[in-house]
Amino acid sequence: MMDPIPNVTHPIRGDELSPLEKQLWRLRMVALESQVMLRGYFSVPNVAEVIPDGLLFSLANHGLIIVAKFLEVWHDFGTLVPSNGRVLEVRRAVTPLVKRIEVWSGLRTFRNTALAHPYTTIDGRLVGPWFLMNEHRAPTYHAEIILLLQCVMYAVAGTLAVFYQEYKDLGPSFRSGTPVPDPGPGIRDGADIDATLRPLLQEVDARLTAMGVPAKNPVFAEFRAELKDHDNN
Secondary structure, three states, X not given: OOOXXXXXXXXXXXXXXXHHHHHHXXXXXXXXXXXXXXXXXXXXXXXXXXXXXXXXXXXXXXXXXXXXXXXXXXXXXXXXXXXXXHHHHHHHHOHHHHHHHOOOOOHHHHHHHHHOOOOEXXXXXXXXXXXXXXXXXXXXXXXXXXXXXXXXXXXXXXXXXXXXXXXXXXXXXXXXXXXXXOOOOOOOOOOHHHHHHHHHHHHXXXXXXXXXXXXXXXHHHHHHHHHOOHHXX
């Protein structure tokens, strides 16, 4: 059985966070993720020219996961409105930023079908990643995703400014679990990839051969070709 994951406790009181503190903590964490990605984008002079298309595609998808994560936390934060009038006030104050994110009506669905789940709806229908994009319900351009990440960051900043004392007291808990680099059961260097992967592929090849699958099956050639840069095909 997996060891239980420890719960975040208040760094000053030492007890469980209040409902408000939990949502402020979650908002700050999603803002931290946004900032990490934005720093990467801002570190290159021209994203579209410097970052290869395949890598940019993956970065954009992860950026959308962060944005969708913010919307989920933002919804949960809104459940506190009946018990805390300031929650309603700050939600109204940062509404322009949140509404700009929500121009993409299919963003949550895109996250729940193509980005973070295996291409199916709750009722089992298959959904390709292109459908919501073609319907203009999910972003396709990296510039838009950079904009949305900044909307997330500033919406969270405005919220935390309203609840500054609560946020300040939580400060030590945001980075207390920063991981120390350690490969664990994985590898450390790129030079180790081939040496680790090759024996695995050899074992799989032997098992497939035993099943009657030829080593020159067209699928293998197709996958190898798709890994090559299009200029070298």
